[in-house]
Amino acid sequence: MSNQSTNSTGQVHHLRRMTVAWVILSVIGDVLFSIFVAPHVPPGRLTETAAKDQTDFNVLFEMAIPVLFGVWIYLGYSLVVWGDKRNKDAAFSGDAARHNTTTIVSWMAVTTVTVLFLAGFGTYALVVDHGSGGGQGPNPAFAPSGALKAETAALVGKATWAPGSKNVLPVQVIGQQWKFTYRYPTFGGFESSQLVLPADTTIAFNVTSLDVIHSFWAYQLGVKADANPQVNDVAFTTTKDPGNFIVRCSELCGIWHGAMYDSGQVESQSSFETWATTTEAANAANTALLPAFAWTYVPSANGAGGGYYPNTQDPFSKVEVYGSGTKSAA
Amino acid sequence: MTISDERSTEVSGPVSGHPHEARRLSWTQRPGLLSQNIITAIVFAIIGYTIGHWFGNYLASGYSYIANSGQNSIADTLALAFGVVGWLGGIGALNYPFAKLFGVDGLEEESPVDNWTKYFRYTLDHKVVGLQYVVGVLLFMFTGGLLAMAIRTELLNPTTHVFSPDTYIKIVSEHGTVMMMMATSIIVGPLGNYFVPLMIGSRRMAFPRIEALSFWIFTAGYMVIFSALPYGGFPTGWTGYAPLQTQSGPGMVSYLLGFAVIGTGMILAGFNQAVTIINYRAPGMTWGRVPVFVWSILATASLLTLATPVLFAGGLFGLLDKTVQTAFYVDEHGGSSYLWQNLFWFFGHPEVYIMALPGFGIAGELLPVFCRRPLFAYKVSSAGMIGVALLSFFVWQHHLFQSGINPDMRPLFMLTTELISIPTGFIYLVGLGTLYRAKIRFEIPMLFVLALFFNFLIGGVTGVFLSDVPVNVTVHGGFFVLSHFHYTIMGGLLFAFMAGIYYWMPKMTGKMMNKKIGKWHFWLMFVFFNLTFFPMFIIGLLGQPRRVFTYATNLQGLNDFSSVSAFILGFSFLVFFFNLVYSLWLKPEVAPANPWESLGLEWQTATPIPSYNFERIPVIMTDPYRYSEDGAPAYADLGTSGAPDTTTPTMA
Missing domain, CATH: 1.20.210.10 (Cytochrome c oxidase-like, subunit I domain)
Known part of the structure; x- marks a missing residue:
């Protein structure tokens, strides 16, 4: 064909232009993102978990920018340069237009490497961050040290926590239509509608539900765990400084799902202890009426009469899970 | 000398009809009011609904699903199920299976008359089914879209509410479910049914009755899912998670049965498409010459056939939980709410690719x-x-x-x-x-x-x-x-x-x-x-x-x-x-015969397309999409003297 030679030189030309534009814009985009946006990306840095989740998001975003820009620049360039009014050359055709092994293989190689890197990076982040604040079910695969011991102790009422003790603090989150309540097994198993946490402490949230599936989403903590009936869904986070956070239900749970929100505080260790011991004493009469502390509760067999009893039968609730080898006497 | 010249013995002209004997027309094709059409379908559906409701109450009188609510889910379920059967029977979908069941020859189902009423009947022509689907999915989309407008209206203000939380959540659920059901069929139904046979050079789908059945099941599914609204809606979103599902009122029956009904249609449609594509390609259409749109429909059809049965089973378990007190999803009685999540998403994720692949196919088809x-x-x-x-x-x-x-x-x-x-x-x-x-x-x-x-x-x-x-x-x-x-x-x-x-x-x-x-x-x-x-x-x-x-x-x-x-x-x-x-x-x-100057086979038949699609079965000569290539052979040899030249289309 007569225009074969111009085509082959033109080819280099097009791709070089696009590559230059792509590199420049991607670098600018990434720099602008990391300076102006990245520090403000949700869920913020109130806890170790939140901070790491934010970092992961930012890493993904900085990888996404070149991908987005690459396709957009290519699309934009093609539309401008290769529109039928502007492009005076004949359309690229024949076998060369149909197949180009180099292009295909390099595309596959680049996408495969990128994807494998992402999966490896995500797995690494998930493991080192102890589940990244996500619900891990009753058998947390990636638990922080001391967590299993504290959980086992909590179930038999022997968990301890004091300022400076560095112990993991188990907190139970109970979802029901349409509110969350919180039990503190370390402090006699009292129940509160307030969620207060000590700073600089690893928290083990034990999330369960009395009725339908809810999801405990402590937004600024970087914690999200579904509240399933008769399942103890464990999520970990390590708080840093004092601050406030929002709790929302993020799994549709019926009519008032939209109104199922709440807030909580991370307080200094000493003021948390004060709050916990005061509330434990103030609520003692109520606590006596509650079912004994357990990982899950099932509705009373009497049906609509109400009442819940601790579930010691459910396979998901076995104490053995946490290494004690004995079942709760509850 | 073309290949077609050597095929002089091939029958040309309509393949419909049986030349050896005149046969009686099926009730679905008779002219006038004394025939089966959408009106009889509606009447039969109402009769079926009424009988089902009566039967359910007869079986389980005084039984209410939620204490003192007066809601009897057995009656609700049977009413809808019988209604669906009535609808299919009324339109004539069951004539042939029943005839075969009783050892009788089926009556002639291909219409001798070509008028607008074919769009309201059980018609076996894939082009009619395709257009029926166009109207069907647009209706689906329009209703789902109105619900979306309602959602966005409510979200205009966080404190002033247009709807009660109850109404709102039911609108959201209905919107999601309707749109998902619609999106499953939006390309496979209208464009898949219409164009796959044309693009592979076939005169028909492999199973025309099943094709028509899948459309009429689709419409039945539409009505079942909309029956949720008069039943009071359902609050679970399109994902229908148990135990909220188990807890909900009779609108949930519409959701579960609706998915089961529409799932049946999806399985049938997918299976029919796959068989057609595998077996009905024109001579010369090797797998390397199949248009990419057809590839996308084949990939989608495999998902429809393999993933949807799981949804069907999941919906059925939910219905059994609600009616006869099984406990598939009830944790307190040995079931598991995780079971629904697993079943639903085992279907649900292939489902989202059911809703992506045909789009890729159209993109690949149109780009060249x-x-x-x-x-x-x-x-x-x-x-x-x-x-x-x-x-x-x-x-x-x-x-x-x-x-x-x-x-x-x-x-x-x-x-x-x-x-x-x-x-x-x-x-x-x-x-x-x-x-x-x-x-x-x-x-x-x-x-x-x-x-x-x-x-x-x-x-x-x-x-x-x-x-x-x-x-x-x-x-x-x-x-x-x-x-x-x-x-x-x-x-x-x-x-x-x-x-x-x-x-x-x-x-x-x-x-x-x-x-x-x-x-x-x-x-x-x-x-x-x-x-x-x-x-x-x-x-x-x-x-x-x-x-x-x-x-x-x-x-x-x-x-x-x-x-x-x-x-x-x-x-x-x-x-x-x-x-x-x-x-x-x-x-x-009036459109030109080939307004986009496409090389695709579907543009090379006459417009309007004769009921037998191609005068002769075309022979595929080369790869598709050889645009702007000097000296490239035509994609297909149509074997007719008047075959339109594909590179310089004639204007009609």
Whole structure:
């Protein structure tokens, strides 16, 4: 064909232009993102978990920018340069237009490497961050040290926590239509509608539900765990400084799902202890009426009469899970 | 000397009818009122509903599902089930099976008369079924769209409410379910049924009765899912999670039965498409010459056939829980709410690719036509679609990352989910490669295809964020994921559907869609689609969960922006409907035989297409998409003297 030679030189030309534009814009985009946006990306840095989740998001975003820009620049360039009014050359055709092994293989190689890197990076982040604040079910695969011991102790009422003790603090989150309540097994198993946490402490949230599936989403903590009936869904986070956070239900749970929100505080260790011991004493009469502390509760067999009893039968609730080898006497 | 010249013995002319004897017409094809048509279907459906309701009450009188509510789910279930059977019997879908059951020959089902009433009957012509589906999915889409407008109206203000929380959640649930059901069929139904036989050079689908049955089941499913509203709605969203499902009132029966009914139609449609594509390709159409749209339908059909039975079973278990007190999903009685989540998403994730692959197929099919050059890396595109279809069965638990199920499997599901971006990336390689040094014609269908590549990129990239478990903690269950799947399904599939409608309407109706109104439609839809859904990524990151009627007051600005854009997006669909009415009835413009100068086989039959499609079965001579190639042989030898020249189409 007569225009074969111009085509082959033109080819280099097009791709070089696009590559230059792509590199420049991607670098600018990434720099602008990391300076102006990245520090403000949700869920913020109130806890170790939140901070790491934010970092992961930012890493993904900085990888996404070149991908987005690459396709957009290519699309934009093609539309401008290769529109039928502007492009005076004949359309690229024949076998060369149909197949180009180099292009295909390099595309596959680049996408495969990128994807494998992402999966490896995500797995690494998930493991080192102890589940990244996500619900891990009753058998947390990636638990922080001391967590299993504290959980086992909590179930038999022997968990301890004091300022400076560095112990993991188990907190139970109970979802029901349409509110969350919180039990503190370390402090006699009292129940509160307030969620207060000590700073600089690893928290083990034990999330369960009395009725339908809810999801405990402590937004600024970087914690999200579904509240399933008769399942103890464990999520970990390590708080840093004092601050406030929002709790929302993020799994549709019926009519008032939209109104199922709440807030909580991370307080200094000493003021948390004060709050916990005061509330434990103030609520003692109520606590006596509650079912004994357990990982899950099932509705009373009497049906609509109400009442819940601790579930010691459910396979998901076995104490053995946490290494004690004995079942709760509850 | 062409191959066709050697096939002089081939029957030309209609294949319908049985030349050896005159047979009595089936009730579905008789003229006049004394026949089976949509009116008898309605009457039979009402009779079936009434009998079912009476029978349910007879079986379980005084039994109410929720204490003192007077709701009897056995009666509700049987009423709807009998109604569906009545509808199918009334339209005539059961005539042939029953005739065979009693050892009688079926009556003649192919219509001797060709008039408008065929669209309201049990008609076996794939082109009629295709057009019936067009109207069906548009009706579905319109009702689902109205519900979307209602949702955005409620979200205009976090404190002043238009609907009660109860009404709102039922609107949300109905919108999601209706749209999902519609999107499953939006391309496979109308364009798949209409064009797959034409594109593979076949005179019919493999199983015309099953094809018609799948359409009439689809319409029955539409009515069953809408019966949820008079039954009081259901509050579970389209995902229908138990135990909320178990707890809900009779509207839930409509949801469960609706999915089971429409699932049956999906299985039948998928199986029929797969068999047709595998067995009815014209001579010479090797797997390397099959149009990519057909590849996409084959990949979709395999998902429809293999994934949907799981949904059917899941829905059936739910119905049994609600009616005869089984406990599949009831934790207290040995069931598990995780079971529903697993079954639902085992279907649900292939389902989202059911809603993506046909879009890729349309994009691949249309790009060469409007780029005037061959498709780049044809084999990679079909490999990509098959790869996506295969991998889609291995990713479902990424919907359950925070559910507490299989926590140590999360790295695996993260890996499989991210692996899907490799075959999806193939589609981009093919798309971008085909634009390379093209001569792009910016016709309306091409604009929609280009928009698909823009939108789906955003949907795909945000999907990678969702698949990353640490990031998923923040974005799961919020507006981020909502925006992500609207970008893939609406931004991808619906834009592809529009591309297909604008592209193929001249073939289906013989009339061109108006280009000026089409441009208005495209730009309104494209711009306001992005303005509606892009802010939702930010809304989601800022902490707004899905399906809420109220939200943090600081998010009102973004929500209002999204709502107002959504209203204009809704208006763009009115522009589309107006364009349909204007171009087809108000000011019809006769379409040229091949307005886009396509090499595709479907453009090479007469318009209107004869009921037997091709005078002779064409013989495929070469690869598809050899545009702008000097000396390339024609794609197909039609074996007729008057075969249109494919490179310089004649104007009708």
